[in-house]
Amino acid sequence: MKKKQIIIGLFLAGVMTSLGSCRKYLSVEHYFDDRQSEERIFNSKDYTEQWLANAYNALLNNNLEMGNTGNNITNYSDDMYFNESGGGNGDRYRRFKFGEYDHTWLQSWSQSYGGIRQASVMINRMAEGGTFTEKEVAGYKAQARFVRAYLYWLLLRKYGPVPIMPDKGVNYDDSYDNLSYPRNTYDEVAGYIADEMALAAKDLPLKRDNRNIARPTRGAALATRAKALLFAASPLANGNTEMADFTDDKGNVLISQQYQEAKWAKAAAACKDVIDLGTYKLYTAVFKTRGTTDYPATIPPPYHAGYSEKNFPDGWADIDPFESYRSLFNGELYASENPEMIFTRGDNQISSEGGVMALARLQMPKTGGGYNSHGLTLKQCDAYSMNDGRPFDRQEIRNKYGANMFVQSGEVDNFKPLQVNVWKEFANREPRFYASVAFSGALWTMSSAVNNLPTVTNQQIFYYRGEFNGYINGDTWLPTGIGIMKFVNPKDNNSGNGGKIFPKVDLAIRYADILLMYAEALNELGGSYNIPSWDGGTTHAISRNIDEMKKAIGQVRVRAGVPNHEMSVYSNKEALRTAIKRERQVELMGENQRYYDLRRWKDAPVDEAEQIYGFNTFMTKDQADLFYTPIRVPLLQTTFSRKMYFWPIEWDELKKNKRLTQAPGWPSFD
Known part of the structure; x- marks a missing residue:
């Protein structure tokens, strides 16, 4: 194995350790009162880096893209859930699903505006001459501009239209009336983000070295710009009466x-604009004829005349679709090795209790020292297609195998990668299923324990009642009987037997997302448009171009080992819209996209209010066939009301700003 284990979030974390006694000295309010101090700050490289690090720090904690419920509740929608027996975070999660938002999560408002203020000071106070060259100043300002616009992007997703603060900051000695700012329109905020990111892109590099990998690039700025414009085009913000x-x-x-x-x-x-940079491509792992338990030999997709004999991106002959997808998330790669990564916060080590490492630990079974708390809904499990690209059909599979629904010892070779005694509904599914879904009976290798300790490594984990990882009264368990494998490295082990959880890279934006966004936007067009590029250097001819949509979506699907859609799908706008939504649900599962996608599409009133189904986890091993009966899971039921499109603003924030209005449906405290 080519294991990568370095801390790449140095910029977000490392310089923060140097603040110490400087933290008060670097208070933003202090510098508004003392212009001379600002000049001193921005004539010192160390202080300038520390100032910028404080701005970057606003991207952590409550603004993480992926994490557990303590930091990022929006990572859970109708696909993933969190459960903790006896209340605690599990109870907070359930209250959130019924529209009760915890104060901790709502701190993302003040955290974001604090970072915006910090970045604005740097943009307006830093000047060339003395310590820094003109190019260096431009680079620092571009980073600060990116952070400021990215924080507005995070605010837009949660709170909708928000106030755009003056670019030069505010005078805190001014009157209360003059310190109050109203919400801007949704389009104004999205347009501001787009314009600011285009400005930042001009002075940001195309690539970063490994030491600076968590700093933004031109592609990161342009990708965020694209996301903001896509949200502004979506039904929630576009003609929404x-x-x-x-x-x-x-x-x-x-x-x-x-x-x-x-x-x-x-x-x-x-x-x-992002695609034309020529900087990004989908990551692929090479086809393996031989393998190990941790890294098995490639299981080729069923033969397809259009793809089986061609190399990627035209086919899958030379790649391992399972490993190509799995390695993106489980710490197998340096961020600098991943050509698909557009923006990252690094390894999130300073937030290991709330970031990607926490996801892996909370997903892992108790057998390997995990918390056995994160799982998937049956809806998400069923969203993954068969290995030939056909939709999953439960009844068809049960009709096919009849009374022989469990893999027998003599059948294992015919049902790879399933082990013996696994339910055959999990057989012959697409590779992303096996990289993402911890179905009952899945093999957890967890091989970093000392000498592959047999009690905590290479374990089939079943979720039957009474099993160590199944329902046991008073302990953590998965109410749907379906776990999550995504983000878990085959060597991850937290049992205390010499194993460890390997660092994971936070993939805040990746190229697959941009390709699917591009196809989605093209699909909604009826006319033709000429749109200037981000820098005005060229003009894009934009229309509902089927070849462009096929190329974009085809790369994602072929990398995943499933055929592209038929022409009948691409020629039908409604059919392709449905297909793109399903592709995003599967490809981007657990990456903090589903929650916002359902809202911007205005699909949340249906999808997030549907009853949540899982398997019958109260069945014991002796009743294994009954375990796989889909049932409603009372513990995970939810609802959706109109107010839940946007997050509320807390009373303290409304009190500070008399012109700030509350989102519809939430109390205004008047």
């Missing part, structure tokens, strides 16, 4: 009431 009552303090409507197709064209052009 349901939000006519979302207004500012003067009664101005904040959500566009007239649909504009041209917004989709702008979003598509922004995605094309």
Whole structure:
């Protein structure tokens, strides 16, 4: 194995350890009062780096893209869930699903605006001459501009239209009236993010070295720009008359009431800007004829005349689809080795209790020292297709195998990678299924324990009642009987027997997302548009181009070992829209996309209010066939109301800003 184990989030974490006694000295308010101190700060490289690190720090904690419920509740929608017996975080999760938002999560508002203020000071106070060259100043300002715009992007996703603060900051000696700012419109915020990211992109490099990998690149700025424009084009913000009552303090409507197709064209052009950089491609692992328990030999997809004899991206003959997908998330790669990564916060080591490492630990079974708390809904499990690309059909499989639904010892070779006694509904599924779903009876290798300790390594984990990782009264268990394998390295082991959880890279934005966004935006078009590129250097001819959509989606599907869609799908806008939504659900599972996708599509009232199903986890091993009966899981039921499209603003924040209005449906405390 080519194991990568370095701390690559140095910039986000390392310089913060040097603040210590400087933290008070670096207080933002202090510098508004003392212009001379600002000049001193930005004439010192060390202090400048520390100032910028404080701005970057606003991207952590409550602003992480992927993490557990303590930091990032939006990573859980109708696909993933968190359970902790006896209350605790599990109870907080259940309250959130019914619209009760914890104070800790709502701190993302003040955290983001604190970072915005920090970045604004740097943008407006730093000047060339003395310590820094003109190019260096431009580079620092571009990073600060990126952070500021990215924080607005995070605010837009949660809170919708938010106030855009003055670029030069505010005078805290001013009157209360002059320190109050209203919400800008959704389009204004999205446009501001897009414009700021285009400005930042001009002075950001195409690539970073490994030491600076967590700093933004040109591609990171342009990708965030594309995401903001895509959200502005989506149904939630584009002609949404349901939000006519979302207004500012003067009664101005904040959500566009007239649909504009041209917004989709702008979003598509922004995605094309990222593609045309030529910097990114989907990561692929090579085809393996021989393997180990940790890294098994490649299981080729069923033969397909269009793909089985061609190399990637035209086919899968030379790649291992399972390993190509799994390695993106489990710490197998340096961030600098991953051509698909566009933006990362690094390894998140300073937030290991809430970041990607925490996901792995909370997903892992108790056998390997995990918490056995994160699982998948049956809806998500069923979303993965068969290995030939056909939709999963439970009844078809049960009709096929009848009374022989468990893999027998003599059948294992015919049902790889399943082990003996595994339910055959889990057989012959697409490679992303096996990289993501910890079905009952899946093999957890957990091989970093000393000498592969047989009691905690290479274990089949079943979720039957009474099993160590199944339902046992008063202990953690998975109410759907379905776990999560994504983000877990085959060597991860937290049992205390010499094993360890390997560092994971936070993939905040990756190229597969951009490709699917590009196809989605193109699919919504009826007309043709000429859209200038981000720097005005060229013009994109944008229309519903089937060849472009096939190329974008095809790369994602072929890398996953499943055929591209038929022409009948691409020729039908509604059919392709449905297919793209399913592709995003599967490809981006657990990456903090589903929650926001359902809202921007306005699908949340249906998808997040549906009953949650799982397997019958109260069945014992002796009743194994009954375990796989789909049942409603009362513990995980949820609801959706209109107010849950946007997060509320807390009373303390409303009290500070008399012009700030509350999101529809939430108490305004008037």
